[in-house]
Structures are given as C-alpha cells and as structure tokens.
Amino acid sequence: MSIMVTARQLKHSKHPLVRLAVYPLAKGWRMAHILKRGMTDPNYRSIIRLRLFNRQQVHQTSSTTLLNRYPILFHACRNYLYNHYKATQEPLNILSFGCSTGEEVLSLRQYFPNARIVGAEINLRSLAICRSHPVDDKISFIYSSPEEIQKHGPYDAIFCMAVMQRKPMDTARKGIRSLKNIYPFERFQEQIERLDPLLRPDGLLIVHFSQYNVQDTSIAGRYVPLGNYNQDDYQSPIFDRNSNIIDPPVSWNSIHIKKSSLS
Template sequence: MKIAFAEMNIFESLKIRRWEKGHWQYIYILLWRLYNVYRFITISSYRSRIIYSFRFKNHYHQFSNFTRSDRYPDLFKIAKKHFQDIEKPTILSFGCSTGEEVATLSEYIPHATIVGVDINKWCLKQATRNFHAPNRFFYHCFSQEFLEMNNFDAIFCLAVFQHPGNRHNSVQTESYYPFSHFEKKINELSEKLKPNGLFFIDHCDFNFLEVNIMKQYRIAPFLNNQCLRQRPLFNRDNKKTAMVQTNFRVFQKK
C-alpha cells in the first residue's frame, strides 16, 4: 500500500510539473516519459490506452480509462425519476470504459436496456467479464452492431470529450482536442437519439450550447441540471474562455 501511495504521489507530481515553464521543465518531461515507459510495460490498462489511442488516433476522445461506480449520482437520479414510468427504455453509455457506468445505470433503472460502447477493446473485455447481464450489452464503437443502433431514449457522455492537456497545462490557450471533432461526434450520436430523448453530458472541454445541432434541443427542465466545474472551458474556435465552467448537463431533443 505504501509503495502504491508513493507511486501515485510521483505520478501526480510529474503530471503537473511537466507543464511548468523553467529550467527544470525538460527534466520533468523526460522523467514523465520514462515513467510512462514503465507504466506501458507493467500496467495492462495503460498499455491498452496507448495502443488504441495510436490505432484510432482521429477518433480517440478521452486519454484515460478512469471510471468508478455511481460517479454522477445527481444525473443518475434525474434519469431514474424521468424513466420510472417509461416502459423498457434503451440507454447508451458512450465511452463506457470498463463498465461501471453501465452497471450503475442498470441499478438506478433496472427495467432499462443499457448499451455500453467504447473504443478500447481491453476495457470492453473487462466490462463484459465483470458486468455482463441480460439487460446490459457492450460493443466496440465501430462494430456493425452499434453502427446500426438508433432510437435510444437517453445518451450519456460523461467525462468523454476532454483532453488532459487542457486541464493540467494552465498556460495553454488553445484546446488540444479540436471543437470540430467534438461537434462531429455529437452530431453522430444525436442521430441515434429519439425525439424527446435526453442527452447527458458532463466533464467536457466545450459547451453543448455552442454546437450547431443545439437548435434541435432544449435545456432539460430538471433541478440540479446546471453545475459548477473547476475546469477550463474552450469555445468553437478552440480558444480558452474561462478557467471555471457553469454549464447545463442535460438536454432534451425536440
């Protein structure tokens, strides 16, 4: 446990200090890269992330596999109340990672069918092994099964459209992850959502209100929809506009 704790402290320190300008920056960058070589060799989850980020470079949105159960209880409670009287809703968890979000959603909404998709096949194997159930399904995002799916009652995109450099590099003024990629994927997902369906989005580098397709949506009238996040916000031109976000997180398709 002590080794793991010390290792985490080293990881967090290098992750932050590599962005600091000064004489030591190149040393920290070198140490960070050496540490990542160590992680690539010894940690299968990290190794899979690197492999798939290169393989699907233009389609990779989030460079972390981190997730946990019940990560967004306020949003899950909104979904639970909304779908309690809707028979057999079908819900998509986009960027499901290792499946904890899918399992959590099925606990909040047990009568729903939950579909989890991800670009990382290693994550999907873990999800299928640990969380498979009759009402839970896991697919690769480019699988024919998923490409043919539509008519979802809700889509969850939580902590997907973000780049670590945008958060950790305080002097960065332009987004590492372009708005055009974000908007393209939002458009693709929107085509899979039913009229009156709900689009949940949080921990995002951009504001959903700025996508052109927003004219097909309304801000969903739920309590606790708006939330303050201590993270930078970027606009359509990829420029940083704020260091703190106050965004709406649930939208309803017209």
C-alpha cells in the first residue's frame, strides 16, 4: 500500500518523465481495485450496473438508508393528509420514490397504517431486498420505471427523500462548484415534471435532501409550501437552475402542496 501512496504522490511531480512513468502504475492499481471490489461486493456491482445501463434514469446511486429517518417530516405529512382527507373513506395512496432497500416504506407504514404504499426502486439488488421484507398486502415494491409508477397512481403523497442528488459527499469533498457534467438541473426538473401529473390536487410532493430546489422548476407555480419544513440540516452543497453552486447556501422548503386550482 505504501508503494501506491508514493505513486499517487509522484503523479503530481514537477518532472514530466516521472509523471509519465507513474501514471500507468497508478491507473493499473485503480483498475485492479475496481475489479476486486466488483467480484467481492454485490452492492458495488449493483451500482456499476446502474451507471452502465440506467445512466439516464438514475439519480442517487447510494443505497444507504435508515428506519424512521425523517420523523419530523413524516409527522407533518401525516397530520396534513389525515386532516385534509378525514371526510373520505378512501385509503391514501403513497409513493416512496427511490425507496432503496425498503426502510422508508416500512417507516411510512407506522405513520399511515391504512394507506396503500408503493415503493419504487431502480436498483435491482435493492429491490430484491425490499421484496424480502414481510409486509402486509397494501404494500408493494415495484421497479422504478415511468410506466410502472404510473400504473399504481395517482398518489396522495410522493416522497423523494435523499434521492434527487448525485454523490453529495464527493461533491463537498472535492469542492465541485458546478454539477453541469455530473447531475445537471435538467435531469432533476425532468423527473419532477414526470411525478407532477401523478399527484392528486391537494396532495403532497416531498423532496428532501436534494441538490436542487422544486421552486426552481417549471411546475413551481402549481405548488405552495406546507409550513416551514426545510432541509437546512442538509450538509452537502446545493445548486441553482444553472447547475452552479449556491454559496452561501439558502433555505428552501421540503414539503409542497399541489394546488387544487391553478386559476
């Protein structure tokens, strides 16, 4: 390992011949590391498959998640939806978009005991883990394609929690100031535009821990914020509609109510 550390340091040598000699060594070590990890880490293999075959559909590639990760937001959504729909006998229909290995869906069941909850996930390994959970017959896990998501709609709430972002920790660590070539704003906006018609009037669109703001998108005029629930605790950089960093960061809302009338 010390040899490789030395090689990395020599990559930045002032002498071009040294840099030229070290480059293939460092490159070869990196490729060997990738191959070894690909053979031993099934989660890493699933991420590589996403990057190769779902490049235009995928947002966040990490599968990291937790149970009851956003209790304040979940409570706020539950209170709004139950108060708003208390006169109807119809069960709520909820979408967890990018549900990873299913912990968010399991958490939402605690807040919405009678709702129909759909977890949509594009990572096939994560989806298989989702489907291994013992759940009730009102919970379903589906492959995250526009057609499959639409089939199970319309929805009263769509949760996009820590999904609409790309390598946020790397972005912070490397000091990246533009996402134009990594995860451009247009990708974010396109996904929001796809989700918007699937949400019923007066329903909730929850976009939390995101690198972009719903209020910068083309559908912003159709929504109003619910309270002052925001992502001020988000530790990674945020970006504007030109994919440029917002520095210093500003506050933006996480929970959006779809207007019942657009007049």
